[in-house]
Amino acid sequence: MPYNDDIQNEINLLVRFSQSSDHQGIKVHQDASPDMVTAVQSLFNKGLTTQMDGGYLTPLGHEAADQAHALLNILSAKS
Structure with missing residues (x-):
């Protein structure tokens, strides 16, 4: 299944969460872009x-974010 814009936006948001701390969350305000909301x-x-x-x-969110970070690291690696 190829990524669509909605999934890409979700992945972009997931990778904004800190991998190093369970005590850092995020808040998306209602005046953020409609895509992010x-x-x-x-x-x-x-x-x-x-x-x-x-x-x-x-x-489950931690697992998804870890997988998203791993995929980005693989795809961003210089060959």
């Missing part, structure tokens, strides 16, 4: 974040 709400609906506007990653 939709993405953060979708992550919440999928059980990846604790709040509709961001909050903290759930255990």
Whole structure:
């Protein structure tokens, strides 16, 4: 399944969460871009974040963010 814009926005938001601390969340304000508001709400609906506007990653969210970071690292590696 190829990425669509919605999934890309969700991934971009996931990688903004800190990998080094469980105590750093994010908040997407309602005046953010509509794409980011939709993405953060979708992550919440999928059980990846604790709040509709961001909050903290759930255990499943941590796993998804770790996988997203790993994929970006692989694709960004210089050959």
